[in-house]
Structure formats: C-alpha cells, structure tokens
Amino acid sequence: MTRYDDPTEIADRVARRPGPLLVGLDVDGVLAPIVDHADDAVLLAGMGAAVSAVAALDDVFVAVVSGRSLAGLAQFGFGDDVEMIGSHGMETRHRPMEPLSDHERRVLADLDAAAVVAANRAGAGAWVERKPASVVLHVRQADDTSGAIALLELAEVTRRLEGATVKAGSGVLEAFARHTDKGTALTALASALGAATTVFLGDDLTDEEAFAHLSTDDVAIKVGDADTIAPHRLRDPGAVLTFLQALPTTRTPG
Ligand SMILES: [Mg+2]
Numbered sequence: 001m002t003r004y005d006d007p008t009e010i011a012d013r014v015a016r017r018p019g020p021l022l023v024g025l026d027v028d029g030v031l032a033p034i035v036d037h038a039d040d041a042v043l044l045a046g047m048g049a050a051v052s053a054v055a056a057l058d059d060v061f062v063a064v065v066s067g068r069s070l071a072g073l074a075q076f077g078f079g080d081d082v083e084m085i086g087s088h089g090m091e092t093r094h095r096p097m098e099p100l101s102d103h104e105r106r107v108l109a110d111l112d113a114a115a116v117v118a119a120n121r122a123g124a125g126a127w128v129e130r131k132p133a134s135v136v137l138h139v140r141q142a143d144d145t146s147g148a149i150a151l152l153e154l155a156e157v158t159r160r161l162e163g164a165t166v167k168a169g170s171g172v173l174e175a176f177a178r179h180t181d182k183g184t185a186l187t188a189l190a191s192a193l194g195a196a197t198t199v200f201l202g203d204d205l206t207d208e209e210a211f212a213h214l215s216t217d218d219v220a221i222k223v224g225d226a227d228t229i230a231p232h233r234l235r236d237p238g239a240v241l242t243f244l245q246a247l248p249t250t251r252t253p254g
Contacts, residue, residue, distance in 0.1 A: 002225040004235045011246035014199055014219055019059035022195035023247075024085075024186050024210065025051070025240075027066045027076065029203035030223045033237050036141050038068070038129065043076055044237045050244040055081040057251055061193050065089070065182050067167075067174065067206055069131045087131050088167070088206060089185025090178065097132050100177065104133065107164050108177035111135050114157040115175065122150035133178045140171030147171065167206050182206060183213030201240060 014021070025031055031051065032041040055062040063083035066073055070086035070093065078084060084093040091097040100108065112128070115135040119126040125141030137154050139147030151173045158164045158175045167174045182202075190198045196217075200210050203223040211220040211230045220230035223240060234240055 003233065004239065005221075005232050007234055007239045007243035008246045008250075010219075010221060010232055010234070011243050012250050014197075015247065015250035017197035017199075017217070017219065019197065020193065020195050021060045021251075022186075022190045022193055022198045023054060023060060023062045024065045024189075024198065024200040025062065026182075026200075026202035026204065026207050026210075026223075027064050027068065027073065029237070030201050030240055031064070031237060032076070038072070038138075039075070041075075044241055047237070047241055047244075048077065050241055051082060052079050053248050054244055055079065057248055060247075060251065061189075061195060063186070063189055065186055065200070065202075065210065067182075067204075072131075083189065085182070085185050085189065087133065088176075088180045089182050090133055090180045092185070092189075100133060103163065104177040107161050108133065108135070110161055111154075111158065111164060111175040111177060114154055118150040118154040118157075121153060122147045126150060131174075133180070134174050134176040136172055136174045138172050169204050169206070182210040186210050187213045201234070201243075 028041055031047050032043050035041050054060055063085055065085045067088050068086055070091050073084050073086050112135050115128045115137045118137055119128050122139045122142040123146050126139045129136040139150055154173050154175055155166050158166045165176045165179050199219040201221045201223055214220050221232040221234055222228035222230040223234050
C-alpha cells in the first residue's frame with residue numbers, strides 16, 4: 001500500500017524552511033489531472049488562485065516546470081508572477097531557447113520522420129506532438145501491443161542518432177535533438193533567484209531528474225503512486241491544492 005503524506009503537514013514543514021523559497025511545480029498530473037489528450041488538460045478548480053496566492057508571498061518564488069513547450073503552457077493562463085520553464089528546461093519566459101545548430105536541426109528532422117513512421121505503426125489513436133527541440137510519440141489511446149512496439153522502434157532509431165536522447169513516460173516517448181532536464185533548469189533558477197530552499201512537486205519519470213538535483217535542505221514531493229526517490233508523497237492534484245492553500249497561512253516571512 002502506498003503511503004501518502006498529509007498535505008497540511010508538508011506545508012507546515014515547508015513553511016519552516018529558510019527563505020527565500022522557490023516552489024517548482026510540474027503541471028500535468030500535479031496541477032492539472034491527467035487526460036488522454038494534452039490539449040484538453042485544465043487546472044483543477046481553484047488551482048490557479050492557489051498558485052497565485054503562493055507566488056504573492058513575500059519571500060516565495062513560484063515556477064511551473066513542464067515538459068510542455070512554453071506555447072503549450074499558455075493554455076493554463078498562469079500570471080506574470082509565475083516563472084514558466086518549458087520543454088523540460090529548454091525555454092523559459094525570460095530566456096528564449098538557443099536556436100538549434102545545423103546538426104540538431106538535422107537530428108530533429110530524422111526524429112520527426114521516425115516518429116511519424118512509428119505512429120503509423122501504432123495505428124489509430126497514436127499521434128505525434130512537435131516541440132522546439134523534440135518530438136513526442138503518444139500511444140496512450142492506441143492498441144496496447146502495437147503502441148508498445150512503436151515506442152520501442154522510436155527509441156531504437158533515437159539510439160542510433162548522435163546527440164539524440166529519449167525520455168519515456170506512461171504511453172509516451174519523447175525524442176530530443178538536444179539534451180535537457182528539469183533539474184538543471186530548476187537549480188539554475190534557484191541560484192539566479194538566491195533561493196535558500198527549493199521545493200519541487202512532480203508526478204512523472206522526468207521529475208525524478210529534478211528530485212535528484214535537490215539537496216537535503218530542499219523538499220522533494222512526489223505526486224501519485226509511482227516509484228520515487230522523493231521522501232514525501234501526495235496522492236493527487238487535490239492534495240497538491242490543499243498543500244498550496246495551506247502554505248500562505250503557515251509561512252512566516254524570514
Ligand atoms: Mg507531470
């Protein structure tokens with residue numbers, strides 16, 4: 001049986017950490033319930049206001065840190081006081097992505113072609129999402145067997161391309177022409193802001209890279225029941241909402 005922490009207890013623990021705080025939040029599965037098609041995702045009711053209230057605190061910075069592109073994050077309508085880190089750290093609201101090199105552009109074109117072939121192999125329900133430096137094959141709605149084979153095929157092609165890397169999720173495989181990870185982006189932001197404590201909440205495999213970058217003074221919180229290196233765990237976006245709503249009442253600036 002998975003054991004979940006009490007969201008208000010974690011808020012209390014976070015509130016006692018030295019500031020300034022950086023609160024990093026993954027979006028899908030953390031602020032927005034997982035849906036079959038990424039375009040249909042919406043924040044849990046009350047979440048936008050809760051995130052804004054935390055961002056408005058004196059010694060607290062808030063950043064959403066997502067695998068989505070910045071363009072893909074726009075649909076959630078986060079306020080100007082929320083920093084946005086998109087494409088697993090490759091682009092932020094205040095620092096656009098470095099243009100792709102010629103080599104990266106060629107790799108991306110090859111990955112795109114391979115993803116299209118794999119999506120056709122997976123059949124109905126499979127689709128390809130295009131991001132600035134990666135392509136994502138989605139097979140969650142495709143046939144289980146042909147979907148799994150398609151993911152393996154795309155992973156195999158990626159392995160053969162110099163400089164290309166993959167990140168796997170549940171029913172998805174993202175193939176990158178440039179390596180990036182959420183942890184590097186999060187710690188870079190924490191140091192730019194002079195944050196004394198970084199808190200990060202994430203649900204997916206790629207969020208484990210962010211947890212791995214945190215120190216013992218930071219607070220890593222897994223959302224959901226998947227395996228994790230994070231010492232804390234919340235059940236679902238509903239518990240995340242309770243956690244965020246509790247932060248402003250418990251945090252004493254200092
Ligand atoms: Mg997620």
